[in-house]
Amino acid sequence: MSELSYQSPLAGITAPSGLSISIREITERGMIDLRGLTSDAAFMSAVKGVLGMDLPTRPRTSVSWGDVKVLWLSIDQWLILSSRSKAHELLAILRDALKGIHSLVVDVSDMRAVIRIEGEGCREVLMKGTSLDLLDKEYVQGCCRRMRYAEIAALLDVVEDNVFDIYVFRSYTHYTWNFLCATAKAPAKLKLFGAQEVPA
Amino acid sequence: MSKPYRLGSGGRLVDRTKKVSFTFDGKSVSGFQGDTVASAVLASGQRVFGRSFKYHRPRGLVGLGSEEMNALVGVGLGARHEPNLRATQVEIFNGMAAVSQNRWPSLNWDVGAINNQLSRFFPGGFYYKTFMWPQSFWKHVYEPFIRRAAGLGKAPEGRDPDSYEQIHVHCDVLVIGGGIAGLAAAEAAAANGAKVVIADENPQLGGLADISGGAIDSQSLVDWTAAKGAKLYAAENVHVLNRTTVVGHWHHNFVMLFERVADHDPALLSQGVPRHRLWKVRAHQVILATGSIERPIAFANNDRPGVMLASAARGMVERYGVAPGSNGVVFTNNDDAYQTAIVLKHAGVGVRVADSRARAEGALPSKAREMGIPVDTGSVISAVNTTWGGLNITGVKIASYRKGQGRVIKETKAEADFVAMSGGWNPALHLWCHNGGKIRFDDALQAFRPDKHHDHITAIGAANGHFGLHQILEEAYHAGSKLSGHGNLHPVPTAQQAEERPLEPIWFAPATGKYNEGNKHFIDYQNDVTAADLELAQREGYESVEHTKRYTTFGMATDQGKTSNINGLGVISEASGKTIPEVGITTFRPPYTPFSFGSVAGVLTKDLFLPIRRTAIYQWHVDHGAVFEPVGQWRRAYTYPKAGETNHQSIDREILGVRNKVGLLDASTLGKIEIKGPDAAEFLDRMYTNMFSTLKIGKCRYGLMMNELGFLTDDGVTVRLSDDHFLMHTTSGGADRISAWLEEWLQTEWTHYKVFVTNVTENWSQFAIAGPRARDVLKKLDPSFDLSNEALPHMSFVEGKLGAYPVRVYRISFSGELSYEVATPSSYGLGLWKDIVAAGAEFGLEPYGTEALHVLRAEKGYIVVGDETDGTTTPIDVGLEGLVSKKKADFLGKRSLEQSFLKGPNRKQLVGLLTEDPNDVLPDGAYAVRHVKDKPPMEMIGQVTSSYRSPTLGRSIAMALIENGRNRMGETISFPLPGGKVVRAKITDTVFYDKEGAKLNV
Amino acid sequence: MLVVKCPVCGAEGDETDFHAGGQAHVRRPATTDPAHVTDEEQRDYLFIRINPKGLHFERWRCDRGCGKWFHAARDTVTMEFKAFYGITELPPMDVIAQAKGQWAEYFEHRLKSEHKA
């Protein structure tokens, strides 16, 4: 019958004007949830064989190789990022490579929405929703972590300085988007620390 | 008789070139840029700012800043009105509308002032002793009267048009207070490379430096603080916050800062700047540099407009170029207040000093004398004379005094139209105490000082009871250096300051007549608590300071006792013969000064108040006129009424559509959890009441979950994908709760299990296609798998494609009809949904909502956890003992089912109900009684759990939990309803439709 | 608001990023054999709680981090955390030494029985 019609979580919605930073949806991203034991050498090498890189074992870090990026989620859980098409290949290869090894590989490409937050001051904007100290040196490229954002669970990936991807479960997409719009209004822009004007 | 008090020159904070006009009680007032409502109104000659809480006495300005307790004003109009603001903190702007409070009809003529005439009948706690008869009068007569009289300002009208926000900040050192001590500590910490936040409640830094004598490195204190402030603003590792009050200190150095971002400038508000911002600061070290608060002296009628703190009097002159009057008396027990006399004299204001101490030989008193200011030592003010109604001071009486003397021996009249009083200074240690800091009494200061604290907080300067300039600087620079985490000692500048002689406490000045015979020595001004009230409370046995406080309301006004605290303790200690430390002090609680609820809510209002979860089909539901119902945080389509249909008609149509043709339900909210590992099957056996290790691959099984108490918490269908791989469905509300529940047991109890659990709920859109034509609809969608009853029988599963769409298909039914639940990745959900709607059109497919779903399942007697169960219901109660395994050694809740009450007799059991009159629909939750009586109480034997009018059966049906219900089949029971109607219903089994389940296996 | 530190992944943050899970070291008697659990044992397991004013031992979950459960030792008056340790572990000996009353009894008994085994 008809062919596949893809609809991203924020389809049809664009950022309002008058924001201090840029926010937009990242679509068509493939995501695989991988669970396994780092203590299981067979698991670790099987995964390396497929991804061509070691899984990040240092908490709250990510590693990339080519167009694949792996985010550390827990001591036994990772999120593998790629294009949607690549994710389908990877899924099959991984399942195959992990046969007989205690693990769980699930395609979760449709489970989360991805919102990209860019621009000078975006750390301050995010700190209106999280209690993490995003000004700390820990939050540089290669850092990722789960967090409580506004009232919900979110995953933060530091893409580069002043570029963040925030992952939220799909049903919360509009809530998160609206929260960002409310906290990123230009008149409410903040710069923490650094030189300030002396008030009249 | 009032006259303008603006001086010809002076006023550090006002810009005389910029006129600002606003209204006070509708009267136009003009001031200068930099004025507060307090300074501008005072400058206009207006002495009275408001009326007191209980006696409605006229009250004027007492303080200079946030300690102000009398001059409270309402600012703004309509929805932008804000009551109870301290006039001393409100910066004026053109067009501002300010009003006085708690008076009617007007400030100068207030009917409530009758309370003052009758005040002798209203001692502290009087209302506990009367208003008891007749019984009903409290609610209907006395209380409404009291409530109207009380309450200060008025609430705004309508929804707040302004916005608020919050932000989290982390720092090495948080410095609270931008006075000399705070600036020095911040400079030292910053110089050591620490990340520093420094906050001050005022628009400008400097604290009280501008009204304190002395110099630092031969710079004036004003210049020194200005220079240090500029340096901090410029620093890369410092964030300076002005107009920002630190309102509270919580566990682990969590500190809350309340910033008034735009209150002072409506232009900012109209640009969309948040009105207030709440800063949630987590600091490694907190430095408390909050300074000190001057205390009044308790003398007769010390509340008259024109009686103010000495610091306020000189502050008005120095900062705003406003004189407190034309001729005044400084009443003090310390040297510091002589600065006020000196400042007033310089400004050309008439002034004399009454000093309660026998001798005043310090540098400041000597200087005052040299300037020709009359100084009476061993003297107190024994009376304040006013015009009628107490609006204006006409003079005072000065009496000779010796320490401990309670009576006036000789007194002389003195001309005066204002009084500047100083009873000494109290360290502002409120924040020290918020999180349990200990304090101790300092005899030299006659005040409490910080002692021990278990958190990382350090008090310095006046807040720590140190008033000597050199001592303050040394302490501040040391603290800032040490607490920076690096600790290179910052050099300490040298200070020049006149030495001061110690104060002598005076808790109570003798008055003409006896104080408890009519004279009023106010301790807590706003709440009208006098020394006599405190003494009475002690005498009546309310001995604990907390009792006295609550009995008299001392310290409970909007200033929370900032100025009254120590004076009250002094009076109590004299009345009780205890020392002040023995009397103890009431607990300081957050906030330091009141802050807006709007800032606490931040942006979490309106649609952001709590998240709403949407399925991928949400917008389609909206576009097709769905009525929604919240299910947890989800919004689910309740029904889809067509033009002219009521919800009921729409629901009936949807039900019959499923029974006779085919319906489509968005079931995406159902929880979906993948469970995999060698021990997955055994693990499920532990979690569910029934057996899953025996489930065949590709088959589905309905499972029940109990908590450890033996009560039902969730249910759903689980499918076995492969030998070690399961996919579990939970209720819509249950997905997160149950996946966390599974993780908890894996991690904390059965840690040896090799099982992984991943919640994939949101990855899938899932639809139920239910009804006799369901298979026909799917066939049209070009399935990649065999849909026949043989290949895909009831309770089986297949993975494949529908056209281009990857799908998981579960042949399960919650309606009793032929039914498939089809799951596809969420991004394809809307596409597939639309295709199904299109493909189903020719078979009469229509979407149905949650209410139809509930009726359909009720017709089949299927339970809904949360409807048929209520958190105290076991599987046996709802007739599902068949699903409680006898074989399994252990599963959650098994042991509790053995407890005597859970397996006892007369438990409520789930049954069906058919009302005698098929048109009677029992209300949800209606109770059946053992015997109908003509009036309550009646003994209840159970309640309706679900009740509907079934369009399928053309009659009402219901399910109920009835005491011993399963042994009462066929019995008729009675439900007495509101209005006296009694509905009788026959107890049946719970399956009303297709008892043999024939329609499931077609 | 407390600052909690997960001993599993090292994440440190406000209590709102964590989930408080009640008293630590509560034994589930049924795990061994439900049939031989007395009503009293079941009651103790489900309801009876050590409720000390002072040092306490409790469970937390790294709710917005690695998702793992762990143990914490905390003073219920000052709210200071004395230790964070694994969900299958006992507290550090120096912290056990500070335990009082019912907790002291518990650890004494527990250490004895583990010593035997």
Next chain:
Amino acid sequence: MKPRYSVFSLARNAMNYHKDWERAWRSPAPKEEYDAVIVGAGGHGLATAYYLAKNHKMTNIAVVEKGWLGGGNTGRNTTIIRSNYLQDPSIAIYELARSLYEDLSQDLNYNVMFSPRGVLMLCQTQHEFRAFQRTAHANRLAGLDCRMVTPQEVKEIVPIINDDPNCRYPILGAYYQPRGGTGRHDAVAWGYARGADAMGVDIIQNCEVTGIERDGGKVVGLETTRGVIKTKKIGVVTAGHVSTIMDMAGVRMPIESQCLQALVSEPIKPVIDCVVMANTVHGYMSQSDKGELVIGGGTDPYKNYSQRGSFPALEHTVAALVETFPIISRLRMLRLWGGIVDMTGDRSPIISKTPVEGLYVNCGWGTGGFKAIPGSGWVFADTIANDRPHPIAEPFGLNRFQEGRLIDESVAAAVAH
């Protein structure tokens, strides 16, 4: 007998500037022995003593208190009084208490300011609506004066409520108890103290219990910071500290002590003349006679004896109330505080004999104790005097936890405030 309080006595005393008022209660030293000792001079303990003396003529008794009387949760709660609970045992005890409140001021000759201004429990979800409907049916058949009201009626009763049908949690209706309301919390403690004292009860403040002396399974006395006190009957009524006291007698309790917070706004002229509870969003609000908005919320999720709560718990309450009553956005928080509440496994109280003869316990009122004070004291006094559970107290016995006979009010989607 003490001179009675009245408008006349007030006027008489005014004539000589209130010099002749007597103490509201004495400050006695502990005697060597009492017929019974109540541990804890909060509302429940003082009411127990009052009814022991009044109803059971036991006047040789004492109430010992670590701090100052009424200084615990009695003086820290939001003073809500209602009885519209779901479960029969709850209805019985809370309605007994509510009906005693009706004329408590007259009974005690002390104005406790019971103000039956009505309690309105909002229904903001279908599920909550159904749950309250069920409660309404149960309460009606139990003889309570309660009813469901429509959103329009809600708006009439509380004009400042947000009645926008499109808001996050629209008002679908409410469950209303017209004779519920509030009281003056301190006055309840003080009134009972004065009344008990007048009948000869010794109220001994600043007297901390350090031990419970037993002899072969029976209590024989108390060790206190003011010496040993002999007695054969001890009633423990110490709320958040009950575990500590009971531990002295070797009785372990199904109790956890958590922090519950409350706060007040600055005083404003009257805007709301009833108690509104919004359980879905965990907030409730009323207005005191001083004009302060009195606001309460949920408990911290962990043990806390510090009487200082965590801010997030309050934040959600305030956000919820700003949404429910938009005008409060510009009002200000004046004071916030915490109390140590004793939570049981089923969130219902314990009024019970114990395995130790002569030792009785009354606790577990958690977040909802104030409204129960008169009833709780009444049945606990009877239980102590007759050494058997009062019929209304019986379901609240400790044994329910091993029988699984829980009294769970949460099933009515209501919080127990």
